[in-house]
Amino acid sequence: MVAIEADEVSKRYGTETALDRVDLTVEEGETFGFLGPNGAGKSTFINILLDFVKPSEGSVGIFGHDCQADGTVARERIGVLPEGYSVFDRLTGRQHIEYAMRSKGADADPSEILDRVGILEDADRLASDYSKGMAQRMVLGMALVGEPDLLLLDEPSTGLDPNGAAEMRQILREENERGATIFFSSHILEQVEAVCDRVGILQDGELVAVDTIEGLRESLGGGTKLVITLDHLENGVLDTVRTVRGVETAVSNEDSTLEVTCTNDAKMDILVELHDAGVDVVNFRTEEASLEDMFIEYTGRQR
Amino acid sequence: MTWRSIARQDSALTVSARSVKYLLSLLVLGILLLGYIYPVVGAEPYTTSRFPGFAQGLLTTLVPFVGVLLGYNAVVSDRESGAIRLTLSLPQSRSDVVLGTFVSRTGVLAGTLVAALVVYPFGELELGRFLLFVGLTVAFAAVWSGLGIAVSLAVATKRRALVLGFALLFLFVLVWDTLENALTAGLSAAGLADDGLPAAAEFLFALAPGRVFERATAGFVDPSRSLGEAWYLGEWVALVLLALWIVGPIGLAYARFAGRDLS
Amino acid sequence: MSWSVLARKDVSDAGRSRTIWLLAILLSVLSVGYAFGHSYLGASEFPAFLSGLSDVVATVLPILALLLGYKSIADDRTSGSLFLTLSFPHSRRDLLAGTFVGRTVVLLAPTLVALVAAGVVGAVRYGTEGVAMYPWFLFVTALYAVAFLGVAVGLSMSTTADRRITFAAFGVYMLAVNLWGSVHSLVMLVLHRFDFTVLRNMPDWALLFRLIGPSESYGRLVRAGFDVEQASRYVTDTAPFYVDWWMAVVVLLAWTLVPLALGYGRFRNADL
Numbered sequence: 001m002v003a004i005e006a007d008e009v010s011k012r013y014g015t016e017t018a019l020d021r022v023d024l025t026v027e028e029g030e031t032f033g034f035l036g037p038n039g040a041g042k043s044t045f046i047n048i049l050l051d052f053v054k055p056s057e058g059s060v061g062i063f064g065h066d067c068q069a070d071g072t073v074a075r076e077r078i079g080v081l082p083e084g085y086s087v088f089d090r091l092t093g094r095q096h097i098e099y100a101m102r103s104k105g106a107d108a109d110p111s112e113i114l115d116r117v118g119i120l121e122d123a124d125r126l127a128s129d130y131s132k133g134m135a136q137r138m139v140l141g142m143a144l145v146g147e148p149d150l151l152l153l154d155e156p157s158t159g160l161d162p163n164g165a166a167e168m169r170q171i172l173r174e175e176n177e178r179g180a181t182i183f184f185s186s187h188i189l190e191q192v193e194a195v196c197d198r199v200g201i202l203q204d205g206e207l208v209a210v211d212t213i214e215g216l217r218e219s220l221g222g223g224t225k226l227v228i229t230l231d232h233l234e235n236g237v238l239d240t241v242r243t244v245r246g247v248e249t250a251v252s253n254e255d256s257t258l259e260v261t262c263t264n265d266a267k268m269d270i271l272v273e274l275h276d277a278g279v280d281v282v283n284f285r286t287e288e289a290s291l292e293d294m295f296i297e298y299t300g301r302q303r
Numbered sequence: 304m305t306w307r308s309i310a311r312q313d314s315a316l317t318v319s320a321r322s323v324k325y326l327l328s329l330l331v332l333g334i335l336l337l338g339y340i341y342p343v344v345g346a347e348p349y350t351t352s353r354f355p356g357f358a359q360g361l362l363t364t365l366v367p368f369v370g371v372l373l374g375y376n377a378v379v380s381d382r383e384s385g386a387i388r389l390t391l392s393l394p395q396s397r398s399d400v401v402l403g404t405f406v407s408r409t410g411v412l413a414g415t416l417v418a419a420l421v422v423y424p425f426g427e428l429e430l431g432r433f434l435l436f437v438g439l440t441v442a443f444a445a446v447w448s449g450l451g452i453a454v455s456l457a458v459a460t461k462r463r464a465l466v467l468g469f470a471l472l473f474l475f476v477l478v479w480d481t482l483e484n485a486l487t488a489g490l491s492a493a494g495l496a497d498d499g500l501p502a503a504a505e506f507l508f509a510l511a512p513g514r515v516f517e518r519a520t521a522g523f524v525d526p527s528r529s530l531g532e533a534w535y536l537g538e539w540v541a542l543v544l545l546a547l548w549i550v551g552p553i554g555l556a557y558a559r560f561a562g563r564d565l566s
Numbered sequence: 567m568s569w570s571v572l573a574r575k576d577v578s579d580a581g582r583s584r585t586i587w588l589l590a591i592l593l594s595v596l597s598v599g600y601a602f603g604h605s606y607l608g609a610s611e612f613p614a615f616l617s618g619l620s621d622v623v624a625t626v627l628p629i630l631a632l633l634l635g636y637k638s639i640a641d642d643r644t645s646g647s648l649f650l651t652l653s654f655p656h657s658r659r660d661l662l663a664g665t666f667v668g669r670t671v672v673l674l675a676p677t678l679v680a681l682v683a684a685g686v687v688g689a690v691r692y693g694t695e696g697v698a699m700y701p702w703f704l705f706v707t708a709l710y711a712v713a714f715l716g717v718a719v720g721l722s723m724s725t726t727a728d729r730r731i732t733f734a735a736f737g738v739y740m741l742a743v744n745l746w747g748s749v750h751s752l753v754m755l756v757l758h759r760f761d762f763t764v765l766r767n768m769p770d771w772a773l774l775f776r777l778i779g780p781s782e783s784y785g786r787l788v789r790a791g792f793d794v795e796q797a798s799r800y801v802t803d804t805a806p807f808y809v810d811w812w813m814a815v816v817v818l819l820a821w822t823l824v825p826l827a828l829g830y831g832r833f834r835n836a837d838l
Binding site: 465469 | 736
């Protein structure tokens with residue numbers, strides 16, 4: 001069964017294109033990471049899933065129900081942690097959970113859920129007094145009500161400290177083991193890397209890549225990163241390196257260190273090229289490319 | 304049936320606000336004061352059927368204000384703050400939100416009115432007509448809380464909702480009579496009509512919710528008053544118009560709200 | 567002179583709000599429109615025109631003033647931009663003065679333009695007899711408008727509870743503009759056991775209380791300049807000295823300053 005199916009979804013605001021013909025399928029039971037820099041269109045896509053926003057073209061469905069025509073049914077089986085929400089004034093944390101239970105027609109123990117997301121002690125305080133991180137935990141709790149088949153989370157780690165983010169990942173793993181599909185967006189790579197089976201990378205409204213993390217690595221042609229320490233960095237050295245065939249990116253981090261991602265067989269060529277240009281290489285080592293490099297690779301290409 | 308859970312939460316939150324309590328008690332006090340004065344300054348006979356004629360002015364002023372003030376921020380404040388994203392990410396549709404809010408706010412207003420009117424029956428009780436009067440008053444309350452919520456659905460910020468809501472009040476409650484008088488005076492000064500307004504204009508002015516409510520109560524409840532000659536000033540037409548006022552604005556506003564992007 | 571910086575910022579902020587422009591246009595259309603329409607509604611003389619115009623202004627202008635001021639400070643406070651302002655070397659009193667002066671400029675500029683335009687049209691159509699007092703009318707109208715601005719800014723400083731501010735602004739408008747006379751009459755009737763003659767022949771102290779309503783004071787001042795007859799209640803031989811025209815000025819000033827002072831009192835000591 002397909003959890004999320006997007007078919008040629010576009011959204012335009014006037015002449016601005018927020019989403020450009022996005023095709024995406026998320027299978028049941030997957031943990032899918034939706035990755036992209038700020039403003040790439042991740043939230044627009046999730047807003048369309050939730051029917052906050054109507055697509056200009058195309059359609060999206062959740063478990064076979066169209067999100068626009070059949071929004072309520074589509075939302076019945078999902079738990080959502082939206083972005084840019086605000087909590088209800090004058091309701092306590094516990095009352096928020098109870099409200100979610102009534103709305104979903106679910107039976108649950110509010111205390112148990114509050115305990116699971118770690119705010120049981122503050123359950124009877126007004127949620128408007130919560131910190132951003134606590135509100136985020138509470139809304140995650142609301143999303144967990146009724147054992148949803150799909151968890152939809154938009155930038156879930158916003159406002160959470162590293163500890164909270166780790167707990168959140170733990171909860172997501174447990175939910176996934178229970179059988180729930182997980183779809184979450186983030187601009188932070190570590191999180192996606194830590195939990196996701198598959199990743200989609202969105203850039204300027206276009207889905208530029210959908211693959212497993214290993215698949216993405218392979219598609220980078222061996223994915224080698226070369227760290228070269230030079231005697232000193234002269235003007236034009238970066239440009240020299242970039243002209244070598246097989247070089248994907250070249251950046252200088254410190255005064256005299258180059259980081260180059262390239263295909264495996266380009267490594268020697270780079271060193272030769274540097275030597276020919278009269279640059280002294282003090283030291284060099286190779287690393288496996290991390291997801292971060294890939295991310296920059298994919299999202300930086302068009303700039 | 305998720306609109307019920309929305310209505311339940313909304314009414315609990317609405318009533319618990321201190322400012323709303325003041326507003327509602329103002330309404331109750333106004334009605335009670337009127338009931339106290341009625342036998343002192345009104346004319347014989349004092350019956351619950353003739354009371355509406357006496358209460359008209361107060362009801363058609365206070366109820367609209369309370370209705371709009373209760374309703375204008377209903378949806379738009381959640382939309383502005385983002386709380387509506389939380390509501391709508393649960394399995395409830397926008398129509399659930401509108402229906403739930405409308406039922407809740409109208410219920411709060413209607414409950415207050417009924418309590419004030421029923422606890423203190425004014426003059427000799429004529430049960431059937433009195434119940435009819437209470438029913439019509441509740442319908443009138445629904446018109447105005449509906450208008451308030453319609454305003455709240457139609458725009459994206461609270462300030463705009465307030466301006467729009469106040470514009471409605473200003474037009475229909477504060478200056479409607481003045482406008483009619485000015486038009487009448489102007490037309491007769493210009494020599495276009497000497498005997499009241501032409502039928503089309505008369506009908507137009509008769510459309511305002513307050514006028515509709517007035518004709519419906521006069522026709523159905525108060526035996527001592529008579530309506531205008533023209534068919535369109537009759538009580539059944541007024542009843543239909545009252546129903547249209549309840550359904551129409553909120554329906555239109557919902558159609559607009561349903562197609563909106565909420566981001 | 568840090569308040570003048572704030573006032574300037576406030577003027578440019580408020581000037582960007584579309585609602586305000588709409589209302590300013592509305593006011594121009596209304597007052598100039600009235601100048602044209604007056605010939606169908608009343609005597610074709612300048613004083614009569616002015617008296618009618620002042621009725622229109624008395625109803626509409628308070629709405630503009632309240633709308634312009636009621637969220638001035640509260641909104642910045644809830645959104646947090648007030649922190650930004652106060653993190654610069656501005657005191658809270660500068661903020662009050664800057665906001666109040668800024669909004670006064672924003673309110674009065676379009677109002678006076680609209681009224682001058684209406685006055686020109688009126689003078690052309692209804693003769694120039696009495697035109698000399700037009701500046702007085704403008705001045706009095708400005709006082710009246712500023713009174714409501716004072717109430718609004720005062721309210722805006724007193725609390726951040728959105729609904730409370732809105733309800734209070736509504737309440738002030740209804741009471742001060744629409745219901746003052748009726749409430750006053752009703753109280754008099756209740757006190758005199760529904761003896762209706764009291765309304766025609768009010769005791770002296772009751773006259774003062776009636777004059778305290780800003781719209782009454784405004785009417786009193788406008789008519790003091792033009793048409794003594796219409797202010798007759800306050801100018802008969804038996805009227806006490808304390809309902810003379812200067813009292814109306816005092817009343818309008820009090821409506822401006824007292825709410826500002828009360829609001830500032832709460833704002834000064836509030837935690838943001």
